[in-house]
Amino acid sequence: MSEHRPWRGVLVATALPLHDDLSVDLDAYAEHCAWLIANGCDGVVPNGSLGEYQVLTPEERTRVVETAVAAVGGERVMPGVAAYGSAEARRWAEQAGEAGCGAVMLLPPNAYRADERSVLAHYAEVARSGLPVVAYNNPIDTKVDLVPELLSRLHGEGYVRAVKEFSGDVRRAYRIAELAPDLDLLIGADDVLLELALAGAKGWVAGYPNALPASCAELYRAALAGDLDTATPLYRALHPLLRWDSKVEFVQAIKLSMDLAGRRGGPCRPPRVPLLPAQEAAVRAATEKALAAGLA
Secondary structure (H helix, E strand, C coil), X not given: CCCCCCCCEEEEECCCCECCCCCECHHHHHHHHHHHHHCCCCEEECCCHHHCHHHCCHHHHHHHHHHHHHHHCHHHECCECCCCCHHHXXXXXXXXXXXXXXXXXXXXXXXXXXXXXXXXXXXXXXXXXXXXXXXXXXXXXXXXXXXXXXXXXXXXXXXXXXXXXCCCCCCHHHHHHHHCCCCEEEECCHHHHHHHHHCCCCEEEECHHHCCHHHHHHHHHHHHCCCHHHHHHHHHHHHHHHHHHHCCCHHHHHHHHHHHCCCCCCCCCCCCCCCCHHHHHHHHHHHHHHHHCCCC
16 A cells, blocks of 8 residues: 555645635635535645735634634645744644644745755754645745755655645656656646646646636546546636636636636735736636636
């Protein structure tokens, strides 16, 4: 029996439904997590960037994780534990462990442009929580790039077991596989899904399944199986939406698509502001086209 790797499969970086007064709608969130699993997804990632973790209070952040675990079971929940300090990130990892989660996802230090020694120390500290750590490489937002050589060091030291790769550079998949063959590559940006699946990815930390889980899960499984007859037309049909996952306004876009698909997305907390009219029109048109094509 191979060891359990709960970060494999389609793990949805969950958007967090808010009431109109911007308070967290935990009931809608619990229902959303269960709905995602019922529609073919394998797990959820609360408190990621898409979950607006930076603007939650510590109590809200804790309750979001506990709500997800109660809804779908701890083995299906991989919270984001990013924080400005390593001690705080470790505390969030320990909280995830206490809640029953199977793994956590961790950005590099993101309060400043950290050097390699700081990155190694940060992951070493959070690994002491005892939970498996999935690294999250988002050099666009964090200004710290977990290049394949650095990932290989992090994996070799036993600090990380997988990486959510958001750089968009699909060439890295092959280099990572050469340098750290046992490090699981997870698709980190929706709009390179097919390319990274064909390059050997073992999972997808996903955004757009918040609105269209069944068709996104079908796309992922076809891509992983190398079934291009199924995957390619689906990918083309979904790509006008998937590419919003890599834009600055990804949270607003995905929440709008959720609303249009009959889910509760709701508003975002500031400093995020509503989409511009042209952006809203583009997301709305692409979502309605996907819905009309039966992709919901």
